Amino acid sequence: MKQEISILINGKEKRYSESESNKEQEKSSNEIAAAIEVLDRDNFMVLAEPLKKNEISFKRKKMNLFSKRRTGFYLPQKGKSLPKQILAAVMAAIVTGTVLGIMVLMVFSTDITEAGNLKPETAPVQKEKSPSGKKLVSLPPINLEFSALQAGVFSTKERAEDVVKSIEDKGFSAVIISAGDEKSAVIVGIANEKHQLESYGESYQKEMEKPLVKTLSFSFDDLKTPSNLDETYFTNGQILLQNVLTLSQMPGTKESGLDQTLSDFNKWKQYGQKQKKNWKDETANAASVFEKQLEGAFLALKDTKKGELNWAFQQKAMDSLQSYKQLLQTLK
Template identity: 25%
Template sequence: MAKEDGQQSTIKIKLNGKERPFEEKTVVHDWQAASEETSAASSEEMLDEEEFEWILPNEEEPEIPEFKVNHHTESKKRPNIHRFGNGPFTLGIKRTIISFVLAITVGLLLGTFFLQIMKREDIQATTTAQNQVAAEDKPGEEKKTGAGYEATLPAMAVPVLQAGVYSSKENAESAAKELTNQNYATTILEMDGKYNVFIGVAGELQEVESWEKNVKESGLDVLAKELSLKESSIKLATKEQAEQLLKEVNYFKTVAGEAVKGEVGGDVNEKVSQNGLQLIDSYKDGVYQNKEAVNLQEQLQAALKGLENSSENKEEAIKVQQSLLNYITIYYQLSSHS
């Protein structure tokens, strides 16, 4: 507590209920004197520093060693599927491409190899066919035999239109009769124990195939094929007769080629008929003494006479075909007996 003026202030401290004496001593410092002493000391230190000579050691600055990374690992780049490398995906693509290229190469080589084989076979087949055609289409020959001459009739492949094959002659004749009533020419040839009915002749296989389509459209089942006529021979009196008969035989296919035009609606060449008739009329050595030669000439002449009007007259077209069918029947019988 504060006391009145003239009384000294005291502070009482109680510790554990007991008062303890406390004397407050105030220390008075002379700050001015202390400041002067400090300034004087600082001045002496500055003088001492100015008078002190600094001697530095002449040492070279040590070179700082280059910093090297001892444990450095490169960061792994992410695989790029668009860049060619050695990854599994890229290797798979490469293998696929290589396999594809090899497959194409092997295929081309094999294809070329088989193509060459096929070409060779085609060439051989063509050559064989050409040889056969040449053998079939070659003109006949005549040679002297004793008192007369023998004409060798060449083998021929005649395009025909077949209307059926029968095991008995009676059935074949019955079918032929029915076809005649339907305005078709007919003939029957016995081959290999069977009786074949034919209704037409053409010059080329393509022509008879066109005719086949027309006949099938009318409801009749027919087949276009080639009939093989073998080589045969006829004995004649003179060399001129033999030569004449062979000329007429060689002209047969030309007439057959025009005759089919009347069946398929084409225009017949009139010169074929005129030239054929002129060929027959030019023979001045009389008639053939051989019956088969006479029959062949008569059938060819009848076909030539009806050929000119066959494209416009259906009946004439049938007569022409009948004459040609009769011609190949005689020719076939000659080759069968040779």
């Protein structure tokens, strides 16, 4: 005899017969399902074999979000955690992101540099050339050293000019040279050696205050000129200036020595005329001024009277030194 069972589901009655429940049980006994089990195989989670419904069981494992152990599907080939397709996708994403990042940085860095001028482009250094288009050559350094009578050092050039005027009014010679720190020194005589200035110093202090004997040193390096042949002109200019100062201290041999030095001076001047064609205008003009001042020193020395100090010669000698310094300055 079949029995019926009444079951209320959500308040509604559902009738089942014994035969129906048996059929459903038999039907359900053949159903299968899959279960997830945790196996100790390289710390991966694997999919277990299909189980019958009445044998389904789950082994749960508590997972720590911050655990260092990896979880994932087991792969047959040991040592590979991701398939090639996934690896390719990851690498492509990394490369694409890197390229895009570099492009963005380049765009922003370019905009900032152009807007703020943080790193302006440096103009290429151009090699100096002479007016003829030839490359300039370097000359050896030229060092000058003279003894001098110094009347004083003044804080302003205007004050030094006033002193020079008062000195010249007394019949003495005087020039202004830089003393550094925007100061100006007044010089009243020069010579190759200190003892050569003794008579000039004694004569000067009779009318003015006693001058100081100083050493004047000037150094000129990094000099540039169109040709190596120019070196003869510039170095011999220094020698001629020193020779005329020496002759001023040699009354016994002045005539013969002066004639020979004047001959050397004329040859040097003619040589300079040929070389000036390749010089820049500033250098050529400064050379002409130096030649004129040096020639004036020779002529003043020739007019020296026996037993008298030639302050006119001293003026021309000091002016020659000043013009020679300006000439060398144009070669820098």
